[in-house]
Amino acid sequence: MPSLSEAQRIFVATINEGPDALDATLFIGSPERIILGLKAHANTISHARLVALEQSFPLTRAVIGETQFNALSRGYDETAEAKACDLAHIGRHFAMYLSYSLPSSSGERLNASICDLAKIEWAWLESYHAADASPLTLEAISKLAEADLLSLAVTLHPSVRICPLRAPLAAPLTHLTGEMESAAILVVRPDAEVRLLAIDERTLQAAQNCLQHSTIGNLLVVASEQGDEADPIGPVLTLIGAGALVAKE
Structure with a gap:
């Protein structure tokens, strides 16, 4: 039986990396039912992280637009940097992600302004806390x-x-x-x-x-x-x- 910390590590790894990281001995039931339950849990976590990003960067979201911001947020949430952050710190690396993920067609000057805006919004949250x-x-x-x-x-x-x-x-x-x-x-x-x-x-x-x-x-x-x-x-x-x-x- 793994320790609590090891069990938590395996559980998080399964959420982040998929079924290959699953240790079925941590759960009761068939592997199929376990994976189904974990998928539902992962979807809940993913939704919460996307909402947290929206709430952390309301001005950036308004400038970029709802559709593009959602797409960028989903891409960011799959990065190693984002996965390493808890919900309260999910936006820590978002401005850096934008610096190489915004479409070049928008123009270098506008993209730089958007990245600056995201940095300022995150700085506001850090300052507040x-x-x-x-x-x-x-x-x-x-x-x-x-x-x-x-x-x-x-x-x-x-x-x-x-x-x-x-x-x-x-x-x-x-x-x-x-x-x-x-x-x-x-x-x-x-x-x-x-x-x-x-x-x-x-x-x-x-x-x-x-x-x-x-x-x-x-x-x-x-x-x-x-x-x-x-x-x-x-x-x-x-x-x-x-x-x-x-x-x-």
Whole structure:
């Protein structure tokens, strides 16, 4: 008799790989009845995974269209990457799958926009479920002496996700950019609500410098080196205003 973990592994393998992986000793009944029951179970799982993808990427689905999104979702669900994910994380690799599965007839620029959109939607979900933390505020830094402000250690809020853009934003998100030239979308949940913020190249670099930890002084130096000595604190204020930084003890 196999262990519980081994029995679960065999059961999942049978669902994913088909009858050849079946160990009939785990079930009661003829192989035909066992396979019939497993097929019904597999169909239920497949439907749940397709629904989860639809709910995870509503904007991407609207841009692609219902029929094509369903076909792409079914293809994705058969990949090893998707099969390795549970229902809550089924969409983790979906944007990457789209990058090589969207029809070339749609155009490289549109396909890149769709992939960016899918990445942003998944980042929104990750941000929503991320750990809580108290964001650094403009009011808090205004009370610091200059030396204390420059030496203040900061890092990104746990909910921050950074989505560099490869193309202009897809239609559902064009309102985020306005007239600015955006390098990335910053996704953050400093309180109860997830926010999406279009950021320029300088702010993107500042955010990336905080992936581990930095100080306000270091961020100002980097901003100055990027060629805007007149406003080196601009990217830092943008990140703080968005609730994207936390003070590191």
